[in-house]
Amino acid sequence: MTIDMQTQRAMTRGDEAIRSHSHAPRTDLGRVEIGLNAAIVAVSNNEPVALIVREEPDAAGATDGLPFGPFNPKTHRTLESGLRSWVQEQAGLDLGYAEQLYTFGDRGRHAEAGDTGPHVVSIGYLALTRVGESQPGVERGTWRSWYQFFPWEDWRKGRPQILESVVLPRLKEWADRPQRPGAPARPIQRADRVRMCFGTDGALWDEERVLDRYELLYEAGLVTEAMRDRPELTIPSTPSETFGSGMRFDHRRILATAIGRVRAKIKYRPVIFELMPDDFTLFELQRTVEAILGPHLHKQNFRRLVESAGLVEPTGEVRTRTGGRPAKLYRFRREVLLERPAPGVRVKANRV
Amino acid sequence: MTIDMQTQRAMTRGDEAIRSHSHAPRTDLGRVEIGLNAAIVAVSNNEPVALIVREEPDAAGATDGLPFGPFNPKTHRTLESGLRSWVQEQAGLDLGYAEQLYTFGDRGRHAEAGDTGPHVVSIGYLALTRVGESQPGVERGTWRSWYQFFPWEDWRKGRPQILESVVLPRLKEWADRPQRPGAPARPIQRADRVRMCFGTDGALWDEERVLDRYELLYEAGLVTEAMRDRPELTIPSTPSETFGSGMRFDHRRILATAIGRVRAKIKYRPVIFELMPDDFTLFELQRTVEAILGPHLHKQNFRRLVESAGLVEPTGEVRTRTGGRPAKLYRFRREVLLERPAPGVRVKANRV
DNA sequence: TTAAATGTGCTCAAACTGAGCATATATAAC
DNA sequence: GTTATATATGCTCAGTTTGAGCACATTTAA
Numbered sequence: 001m002t003i004d005m006q007t008q009r010a011m012t013r014g015d016e017a018i019r020s021h022s023h024a025p026r027t028d029l030g031r032v033e034i035g036l037n038a039a040i041v042a043v044s045n046n047e048p049v050a051l052i053v054r055e056e057p058d059a060a061g062a063t064d065g066l067p068f069g070p071f072n073p074k075t076h077r078t079l080e081s082g083l084r085s086w087v088q089e090q091a092g093l094d095l096g097y098a099e100q101l102y103t104f105g106d107r108g109r110h111a112e113a114g115d116t117g118p119h120v121v122s123i124g125y126l127a128l129t130r131v132g133e134s135q136p137g138v139e140r141g142t143w144r145s146w147y148q149f150f151p152w153e154d155w156r157k158g159r160p161q162i163l164e165s166v167v168l169p170r171l172k173e174w175a176d177r178p179q180r181p182g183a184p185a186r187p188i189q190r191a192d193r194v195r196m197c198f199g200t201d202g203a204l205w206d207e208e209r210v211l212d213r214y215e216l217l218y219e220a221g222l223v224t225e226a227m228r229d230r231p232e233l234t235i236p237s238t239p240s241e242t243f244g245s246g247m248r249f250d251h252r253r254i255l256a257t258a259i260g261r262v263r264a265k266i267k268y269r270p271v272i273f274e275l276m277p278d279d280f281t282l283f284e285l286q287r288t289v290e291a292i293l294g295p296h297l298h299k300q301n302f303r304r305l306v307e308s309a310g311l312v313e314p315t316g317e318v319r320t321r322t323g324g325r326p327a328k329l330y331r332f333r334r335e336v337l338l339e340r341p342a343p344g345v346r347v348k349a350n351r352v
Numbered sequence: 353m354t355i356d357m358q359t360q361r362a363m364t365r366g367d368e369a370i371r372s373h374s375h376a377p378r379t380d381l382g383r384v385e386i387g388l389n390a391a392i393v394a395v396s397n398n399e400p401v402a403l404i405v406r407e408e409p410d411a412a413g414a415t416d417g418l419p420f421g422p423f424n425p426k427t428h429r430t431l432e433s434g435l436r437s438w439v440q441e442q443a444g445l446d447l448g449y450a451e452q453l454y455t456f457g458d459r460g461r462h463a464e465a466g467d468t469g470p471h472v473v474s475i476g477y478l479a480l481t482r483v484g485e486s487q488p489g490v491e492r493g494t495w496r497s498w499y500q501f502f503p504w505e506d507w508r509k510g511r512p513q514i515l516e517s518v519v520l521p522r523l524k525e526w527a528d529r530p531q532r533p534g535a536p537a538r539p540i541q542r543a544d545r546v547r548m549c550f551g552t553d554g555a556l557w558d559e560e561r562v563l564d565r566y567e568l569l570y571e572a573g574l575v576t577e578a579m580r581d582r583p584e585l586t587i588p589s590t591p592s593e594t595f596g597s598g599m600r601f602d603h604r605r606i607l608a609t610a611i612g613r614v615r616a617k618i619k620y621r622p623v624i625f626e627l628m629p630d631d632f633t634l635f636e637l638q639r640t641v642e643a644i645l646g647p648h649l650h651k652q653n654f655r656r657l658v659e660s661a662g663l664v665e666p667t668g669e670v671r672t673r674t675g676g677r678p679a680k681l682y683r684f685r686r687e688v689l690l691e692r693p694a695p696g697v698r699v700k701a702n703r704v
Numbered sequence: 705t706t707a708a709a710t711g712t713g714c715t716c717a718a719a720c721t722g723a724g725c726a727t728a729t730a731t732a733a734c
Numbered sequence: 735g736t737t738a739t740a741t742a743t744g745c746t747c748a749g750t751t752t753g754a755g756c757a758c759a760t761t762t763a764a
Contacts, residue, residue, distance in 0.1 A: 030424060030425040030426035031425075032384055032385065032386055032423065032425055033384065034384055034386075034457075034473060071384065071457070071473075072382060073382040073383075073384055073457075073459065073471035074382035077458070077459065078457060078458045078459075079455065079457035079458070079473070100454060100455060102452060103431065103452060103455045103475055105386075105423070105425075105430060105431035106429070106430045106431070107425065107429065107430075119425035121386060121423075121431070123455055192690055195690070196689070196690060196693070203690070203691075203693075204692075204693050206693035206694065209693070337548070338544055338547070338548060338555075339555075340556075341548070341555075341556050341558035341561070342558065
């Protein structure tokens with residue numbers, strides 16, 4: 001029945017409505033608190049990075065997390081302004097481009113010790129910025145490559161070998177395992193999901209499905225957060241660092257959502273230029289796109305693409321420090337926003 | 353600075369962090385309540401419809417709204433299961449496909465009389481279904497054409513004349529008006545937004561920008577909800593019904609988000625079949641796509657598209673009641689999900 | 705001077721797309 | 735019955751887009 005794999009996870013049914021709906025003040029609702037989380041992305045030295053803040057270790061020993069804080073309707077005019085406040089306070093960064101990603105609300109998704117207190121619903125945001133754009137010394141977080149948390153997503157040097165050596169064997173084992181002890185194994189469904197998410201057996205790798213892949217690894221109990229949230233599920237195995245560094249709460253999930261969103265979005269919105277300096281060479285632009293997307297692109301076709309799409313215009317200057325023939329400098333052509341409904345770096349996705 | 357018009361609205365800055373972040377229980381946060389809202393979409397007689405529930409009139413006299421209710425973390429395991437509960441209770445409908453749309457949290461977006469009580473953050477969901485799929489008599493809402501709320505979105509008979517006759521003149525007037533009394537008029541920016549959103553002056557109409565258009569009309573004070581939320585802004589003018597029926601709270605905004613999402617999504621996910629019966633003719637499929645997207649499609653090319661994409665397969669039967677040569681019946685080919693990363697009805701968007 | 709690296713222009717075939725012609729087979733009107 | 739009309743379906747064909755590569759330019763480093 002379910003078609004969209006992205007929402008499949010949450011499509012459980014059968015809950016009952018408990019109380020009738022009314023506009024009178026409701027008193028028996030559990031307390032809810034809203035957490036605002038920012039996945040702040042930049043590209044530094046051709047490496048895609050996210051801003052990480054470190055705090056006390058959580059239940060699983062993770063210290064890395066995204067900047068976040070609660071939404072306070074008394075002081076935050078909007079959700080987004082609340083987010084900006086927290087980022088400013090925690091990382092000393094003044095956010096530029098930001099967009100909402102998704103709202104995560106499942107209980108048990110980020111079990112904290114004790115798990116008392118209000119239920120926390122996390123609203124994830126994606127922000128794009130340039131490193132070193134803020135006043136120097138103001139930043140308090142550290143920039144870390146996002147591939148540290150998702151090593152299987154780094155296709156810049158071809159298919160990452162960690163897939164063949166570790167990830168796929170463990171997933172295959174999970175797919176073949178009976179779902180409940182005694183129950184008949186249903187390897188078909190799981191195997192198909194692995195196949196589509198990770199592009200095995202002739203299926204194509206879709207670089208946008210970052211969240212699907214993370215969710216699958218979580219479900220298979222392979223990422224450390226899964227062991228944290230469901231200790232009973234832990235099986236002695238490969239050290240969990242093999243499946244990328246863990247993060248606190250559900251921050252890795254939010255980061256996965258963010259990566260998928262940037263990868264999709266640069267194809268139809270010129271957000272790539274949020275990551276670029278004012279002037280750049282076409283090859284620098286290409287390197288940045290590759291850092292985000294993974295696979296490397298055909299150089300001549302890439303320049304044809306961005307030029308014919310009207311995304312850039314030459315500044316008239318050249319940069320000689322390129323190690324070869326001097327490269328013309330370009331800048332983002334803002335007028336493109338007034339000319340086309342969906343301007344972006346329309347590199348072909350791996351879509352048949 | 354801002355690039356994505358869709359998030360432009362909320363990109364205000366300058367808020368200050370009020371209190372330092374900590375993991376101790378926070379006590380001085382204003383109360384927050386989460387509302388779950390469902391835009392349930394179907395296609396009935398080639399008309400795209402949404403499930404509307406009627407209640408007491410709100411401040412502006414609107415009685416139409418989407419099924420909704422508060423999220424209760426004590427009883428709802430997930431946000432989505434909470435939504436399903438409310439829809440079940442309020443409309444007697446068992447939801448099939450559902451996906452999260454967006455979380456709206458701005459204060460003042462749906463001013464209620466008095467405006468006391470907790471701050472409500474709305475999480476909007478999109479659901480797709482077939483009419484008459486539920487047990488007969490169980491449904492308590494009414495299905496209403498979504499073009500009743502967004503008449504300017506109906507391009508099935510060409511460019512809707514309401515655009516030339518009413519919408520654009522009023523928007524032009526707004527764009528030319530000085531933003532504050534006495535301040536210099538800045539018609540450029542507003543005029544450009546109108547141009548891109550509504551495809552005037554040579555710009556192309558992008559059928560996916562439903563929310564942008566609604567937001568623009570809201571900002572211009574032309575839709576009735578704007579007058580409700582900011583009464584000082586009301587100017588005696590065209591009856592507000594000209595700009596579509598109003599809805600309670602921010603439900604029309606959520607519906608706009610939903611329409612934009614379906615229009616985008618059917619192009620890369622086979623969700624269109626959530627709206628189709630098991631067996632259908634290709635022309636019926638085309639009519640459904642047209643109901644969603646607006647403009648009419650080239651018939652032969654449409655069938656070439658869906659057949660060559662492997663989205664459908666013939667059932668072997670024909671339907672004679674078509675008023676012409678009998679049409680072959682088709683069904684959705686589920687295997688396509690295992691073959692392609694992003695299968696969908698890839699009709700060309702109005703994207704250059 | 706040469707090798708190596710990058711930058712830039714151009715070609716060309718394959719695939720895709722938009723548009724239309726032509727024909728098949730029903731129902732409804734006369 | 736015959737005809738008008740409506741839908742169904744196959745096919746063509748030119749224009750565009752895309753993937754891949756050749757060729758040459760201009761720099762730095764050895």
